[in-house]
Amino acid sequence: MQLEEPQLKPRDYVVVASMLFGLFFGAGNLIFPLHLGQIAGANWLPATLGFLVTAVVLPLLSVLAISATHAEGVYDIGRPLGKWFALTFMVLIHATIGPLFGTPRTATVAFTTGIAPMLPKQWSSAGLLVFSALFFLAAFLLSYKERKITSAIGKVLNPTFLLLLAVVFFVGFLHPFGAPSSAPVTAHYQQAGLLNGFLQGYNTMDALAGLAFGVTVVTAVRGLGLKRDRTVSAVTAKAGVLATAAIGLVYVLLILLGAMSTNYFTASAEGGTAFNQIITYYFGAAGHALLATMLTVTCLTTAVGLVAAFAQDFHKHFPKVSYTAWLAMMSFASFLTANFGLETIIQWSTPMLMFLYPLAMVLIGLSTTSAWFHRAPVVYGFVVAFTVVPALMDMVAAFPAVISKSAVGLAVTHLRDYLPFATVGLGWLVPALIGLALGLTVYAVQQRQHAGAQEME
Incomplete structure (x- = not known):
């Protein structure tokens, strides 16, 4: 007996794709392309092509890998090598993009780049403590109900971020700093732009995140009423293509904006400073508030996905501990790590x-x-x-x-x-x-x- 399933509308695919975009696109995805544009300068095109391989193609392949194998998470990807390898690989992936590095970085980047410039230096440590506590409390509350994650990210947080980013792009390309072809090129990008761009894409962590988000995406797709593995995989794949195509477009625009900015600013040590300079140049004092809002929203969407994926996978393989308990532990551990600083x-x-x-x-x-x-x-x-x-x-x-x-x-x-x-x-x-x-x-x-x-x- 075949299960009856609802026919999805284009709007449903857009919502799932929007959720995927929000899960993938955190602060690192905003600042690393800008920084790449600044250091690649006039050689932005080969650097962009290399960056897109590790920052767009690989995350798309990770989603397709989940889809093609009818997997529900990173554990299933390593399962052909045995359950112990699969479990070890799952723990290492989640620890890296979770409480050790990736998830704490969502709070520290948002604070360091968006909030800290508006505070006196002596308040930085206390400010990070308060901000990270509120940030991970919000992430915990937004991911508390598994079935509500699609709505929270796909219908509210990510569209808000994209609207703000569209304003920045509109102003930036309407009044450009100068042509990217005249931007200075740093030494590493004069000859090996493609390769260095490829390695810069590692910093987004999205290939790892794509594997970890598998369980969150599958749960969200099943929440639309779909039951058959083949249908769930097809919807996941289509939404993945749509989401990563949009991410690739945003990356190209950010890299171009970064390259053009070096006609006016010297290349910064990291992309957070570059973004702060660009926003302040175009929007003045109000730019700090815009920057803080953008970074907090996009970082929060990623943090919600990361803490939820961690809790879902760990509850599935260690079911004696509830999803809510894993979620609370993940959120608290990420809060502690965040206070070591970016x-x-x-x-x-x-x-x-x-x-x-x-x-x-x-x-x-x-x-x-x-x-x-x-x-x-x-x-x-x-x-x-x-x-x-x-x-x-x-x-x-x-x-x-x-x-x-x-x-x-x-x-x-x-x-x-x-x-x-x-x-x-x-x-x-x-x-x-x-x-x-x-x-x-x-x-x-x-x-x-x-x-x-x-x-x-």
Whole structure:
């Protein structure tokens, strides 16, 4: 007996896509493209293409991976390698984009860039304490009812943010600082703009977030009355394409705005300062209020998605603790970490990204193409085994000097540098391809042996 399901209207797809956009698009997604535009200058186009691969294509593939495998979360993506690997990978992903780095960053970026410039310096620590407490209380309340997340983000918070951002784009391109073609180019982007843009896309954390948001998106889609896995997957995929296309357009406009701004400002150390300069230039004193509102809204949408995804996944695999309890623990832990400050969070998050991003990329790639080799564990095993060692080396090399410059850290970095493309952070690429070739070869041999055994029976 087939389940009767409602026919979705275009408006339903737009609401789900809006929710996805809001989940993905946090403060980092706002400030990193601006900063990229400033440092790439006239060479903004190749840098943009590289950035779009890791900041748009990979998150889209992560959504498609959830869709193609009928998965409901990051755990299912790693399941072909066994439940312990899948559980470990899920915990590492959620810890990185959750209470250790990603979720606290949503509050610290909003405060540091939007609120702190309006406060006396001596109030910064107390201000961050109060702001982060209120911020994560709001995130907890908005994600308390799982079925209401779509409405909170897709119908209210994200449209509000997009309206404010549209105002900034309208004014910025109506009265440009100058042509991007005349903007100065920093040394790293004079020759290797494409590659450096690719690596800058890591900072958005969206490929990791896309895997973690899977359970939130699937829950939201099922909340529309859909039951069949195939239908849920199709709606998720269509909404993912729509959302990431919109994100890509916003990225291009932000990068262009950043590049044009260097005709007037010198390139800043990070995108928060750049955005503050641009907003103040166009909107004066009122710009600070606009900036604070934009950053708080977009950061809150991402924080809601991250705390909800964490609680949903952990409740599913550790059901003795309720969704609400996991949600409260996640929100409180993120509040504590946020008060270490933005600089400390970014400094220690980079090594984890250098380790997890290669693993996430190969698992996303394997999941989206898994129909070709029937999700054979042997293919997954070879690829991940050949990826994990260079990824660990990249992690050690990216740690702060207390680790990376120690005797062990220097020895690991020296060994890593023998790998092709290691010096540009892609030392895992060739080993992963070798692992893929070996895995597919072993899989093909196993299939022939199995076919031969069947013929003999």
